[in-house]
Amino acid sequence: MRQKILHVTEALGGGVLHCIVLLANRQAAAGDDVVVLHSVRQDTPPAAKLNELFDPRVRRQAVDMRTAIGVHDVVSVFRLFLDLFRERPDIVHLHSSKAAALGRIAALFLGITARTIYSPHGFAFLKEDVSPIKAKLFLLIEQMLHAMGGHIVACSKSELRYARMLLLRAERTSLVENAVKLDEFHTDNARPAGEQVVVCTSARVTYQKAPWRFTRIAQRLSATSNSRFVWFGDGESDAVDRWIDRDAVELTGWIAASDLRRQLRHCDIFVLSSLWEGMPIALIEAQVAGLPAVATRIVGNRDVVVHGVTGFLASNDEELAHYTHQLIHDAALRKRMGAAAAAHARARFGEIQLFRSYVGVYRRLLTPPSGRRLPAMTHALSHEVLK
CATH class of the missing domain: 3.40.50.2000 (Glycogen Phosphorylase B;)
Structure with a gap:
């Protein structure tokens, strides 16, 4: 039956x-x-x-x-x-x-x-x-x-x-x-020392995702550190023009899910600056892929990220920038948190x-x-x- x-x-x-x-x-x-x-x-x-x-x-x-x-x-x-x-x-x-x-x-x-x-x-x-x-x-x-x-x-x-x-x-x-489907992810994202630290996010450019926060972090940190900021996704043209500074943030446009998973292997830090969530798939995917995360301390985000272990939860814009800066300048911390993120997310999600x-x-x-x-x-x- x-x-x-x-x-x-x-x-x-x-x-x-x-x-x-x-x-x-x-x-x-x-x-x-x-x-x-x-x-x-x-x-x-x-x-x-x-x-x-x-x-x-x-x-x-x-x-x-x-x-x-x-x-x-x-x-x-x-x-x-x-x-x-x-x-x-x-x-x-x-x-x-x-x-x-x-x-x-x-x-x-x-x-x-x-x-x-x-x-x-x-x-x-x-x-x-x-x-x-x-x-x-x-x-x-x-x-x-x-x-x-x-x-x-x-x-x-x-x-x-x-x-x-x-x-x-x-x-x-x-x-x-x-x-997520765990067999679609790989965690062999070790990168040679000295390369730029890639800070990324993945979302549609909408008010919910607070893209202006990601832009401000990029404007503040990319000029003073060996880093670049990438937004995987796109949005309505007026939203992109209002909230994304293309001089500080590389906007990829729409990419297939399989391509996104491959791109995550070449990134170092995942930032999610949302105002509200249920339980974000993008954040789970980044953690499964072995990326330490910096995310706002809201519903959903705080259920994925283990603060201080697999990444950081930020209560305000200043903390978002501070934790991102900390991970950019500490390769050992990125490696340790990334490994913990992959292990925790694969066991749970x-x-x-x-x-x-x-x-x-x-x-x-x-x-x-x-x-x-x-x-x-x-x-x-x-x-x-x-x-």
């Missing part, structure tokens, strides 16, 4: 895309019937790229879900209702806040909220680009929707603490940390842990209090979790 799992997201890009691809492909390989319903936004890769990323056994279907709140949401809920009714999934796995809102309402009409999972990938009420009133509104919406039923799976310990503290129903929350953890969450949702499983877990999933 195959288990049908339906993933729903309006944000099929960035870290959300990474997590869905990792989980959906593994589930399809284990023998499950996997469907991904997603909207198409500016950051959604073209269909040809999605075909490369997803296992051919994973079925995809576009559904119009817009980020902004409006009357169009009524149409989106109705469309999701029809899709859920037609697919009759055993598990509905909702990713990001808007899809979670629309999906839970549709699931409520069908009486299947008990079998819905919501992975926030960063709560909307923690964003710093919205007003305090809007943030409170987002929190109120989250509380109302969670009261309807379903299970929240946080991607970091910090996110889980917020879920349990603010949503008031700790018994319907779990933790499954983000992960592998895809097998992510898959097995979700198998456990799904199993609990499909097991009524009586202990009778309905429907039964597939043989393939049961075999995987016992490996």
Whole structure:
């Protein structure tokens, strides 16, 4: 018997895309019937790229879900209702806040909220680009929707603490940390002494990532040290022009994930200056690749970096610059922290842990209090979790 799992997201890009691809492909390989319903936004890769990323056994279907709140949401809920009714999934796995809102309402009409999972990938009420009133509104919406039923799976310990503290129903929350495919990374990034120290980051140039912080560090340190600063990624032209100083920062433009992993082998320090996160994949990838990190002390970042061991957590702009400067000028510290980062991240953030953890969450949702499983877990999933 195959288990049908339906993933729903309006944000099929960035870290959300990474997590869905990792989980959906593994589930399809284990023998499950996997469907991904997603909207198409500016950051959604073209269909040809999605075909490369997803296992051919994973079925995809576009559904119009817009980020902004409006009357169009009524149409989106109705469309999701029809899709859920037609697919009759055993598990509905909702990713990001808007899809979670629309999906839970549709699931409520069908009486299947008990079998819905919501992975926030960063709560909307923690964003710093919205007003305090809007943030409170987002929190109120989250509380109302969670009261309807379903299970929240946080991607970091910090996110889980917020879920349990603010949503008031700790018994319907779990933790499954983000992960990467470990076999795609190498840590043989030893560089000859005397070369420039390469300080890098990887992200879309957006307000969330505070690119002006990275630029200021580059302007301050590149002129007084043997270092260069590289931003792997790109963004809207107005954002790049406003926040990136191309004389101090090398902006690579969009590069494929495989190329990024190769480029990380030629870097020495990873800096993540974000204002908010869920649990950043880019930071996990850098740590797996053996790079010491300097990151802001926020939700997600502080769950990846072990301060003073695999890198540093900075509470302000001055500390970001100070710790980066310290690593630039101390090769032995970079080597020691880089080795610790690789060992720690490889032991903690592998895809097998992510898959097995979700198998456990799904199993609990499909097991009524009586202990009778309905429907039964597939043989393939049961075999995987016992490996």
